[in-house]
Amino acid sequence: WAKALGxxxxxxxxxxxxxxxxxxxxxxNNFLALVDTYDVxxxxxxxxxxxxxxxxxxxxxxxxxxxxxxxxxxxxxxxRKIFQIIEKEFGLxxxxxxxxxxxxxxxxxxxxxxxxxxxxxxxxxxxTYLVTCYAQAALGCVFKLVEINNQPRIKLSEDVSxxxxxxxxxxxxxxxxxxxxxxxxxxxENEPCPKVGERILCRHPFNESxxxxxxxxxxxxxxxxxxxxxx
Numbered sequence: 001w002a003k004a005l006g007x008x009x010x011x012x013x014x015x016x017x018x019x020x021x022x023x024x025x026x027x028x029n030n031f032l033a034l035v036d037t038y039d040v041x042x043x044x045x046x047x048x049x050x051x052x053x054x055x056x057x058x059x060x061x062x063x064x065x066x067x068x069x070x071x072x073x074x075x076x077x078x079x080r081k082i083f084q085i086i087e088k089e090f091g092l093x094x095x096x097x098x099x100x101x102x103x104x105x106x107x108x109x110x111x112x113x114x115x116x117x118x119x120x121x122x123x124x125x126x127x128t129y130l131v132t133c134y135a136q137a138a139l140g141c142v143f144k145l146v147e148i149n150n151q152p153r154i155k156l157s158e159d160v161s162x163x164x165x166x167x168x169x170x171x172x173x174x175x176x177x178x179x180x181x182x183x184x185x186x187x188x189e190n191e192p193c194p195k196v197g198e199r200i201l202c203r204h205p206f207n208e209s210x211x212x213x214x215x216x217x218x219x220x221x222x223x224x225x226x227x228x229x230x231x
Contacts (some may be wrong), residue, residue, distance in 0.1 A: 012043040012050075020051045024062070029057055032063040032101065038156055040075050041066065045082055053170050056092060064099030066125065069159040072102045073117040080120035101125055105140070160206050171223040174200075174216035182214055184222065 016037055024031045031051065035044025045065065052062035066077050084096035103125035110152075114121065132138040144164040145153050152166035168189035175180045183202050185194065194200050194216055204210035 004184070012047050013038045016043055017047045017050065020047050020052075020061065024051045024055055024060075024113070024114075028058070028060040031055060031060075032219065033065050034068060035065045035079075036069045036075075036158065040070060040158065041078055041082075046081050049086055052095075052098070053086070053090065053092075056095075062098065064101060064122070066101040066103060068102075068104045069157055069162055072104070072121065073114050073119040076100045076102065076120040077118070085140055099123060139150055163206070165205055169223065173220045173222055174214050175218040175220070176203075177217050178206075179218075182216070183212070193221070 004230055005026045020031075021031050023033065033044070033048045033051070035048055037044065048062070048065050055062050061184050065079060067079075079100055080096070083098045086092065087096035099122045100120055101123040102119075102121040105128055106124055106126050107129040111124065128138045128140065131223055133228065144155050145146070146164060147168055149155055153164075155162065155164035157163050169186045170189055170191075170193065171184060171186050173184050174194060175184045185200070185202050186205075187193065196216055196219055199213050199215045202214050
């Protein structure tokens, strides 16, 4: 096992492995794992392989994996290499051809780009662009957990745009002298709100070099809670 997956062994996320195991126990004939929750190559794929091998020992065959973020061409190729190594090392005919599904707002341009790059994707999951067009684009909305029992939670992803910011937050729009909006800012739920006439440092959540001092002439709160979720 260590020889097959090299130095990725020992670095996998254990809660992900537990989730894959529970999934496989519930649906042993339909085990198709979403492997990009934490890290595709260092956690998702190794955890999938571990569960897939266990299923094989029990007489079942896993369906495959799904990639929903990151460089789909590269990740599919690397995953295929691991599947082929395992087929050879463990003597499992057909494991190298384990199905790889790709999704993540795919459209015809994305598919064309993947074909030009070269990939190992067997199946595509297309939803948004199947029922909408560019002239009437869909609004993509995702609910992400940021806190449990006052403890912060974060969503991790290889795609930085999908990484969530922990804790409950408040959002404000700051306006300048001419009435134009200058910047939107997030604060913690219990942090003081920006005040008119007071200079405040605004920083980009992921790019440390992007920062600016702003002196708002008007402050508008954007985030309003209409349903706190309490009985």
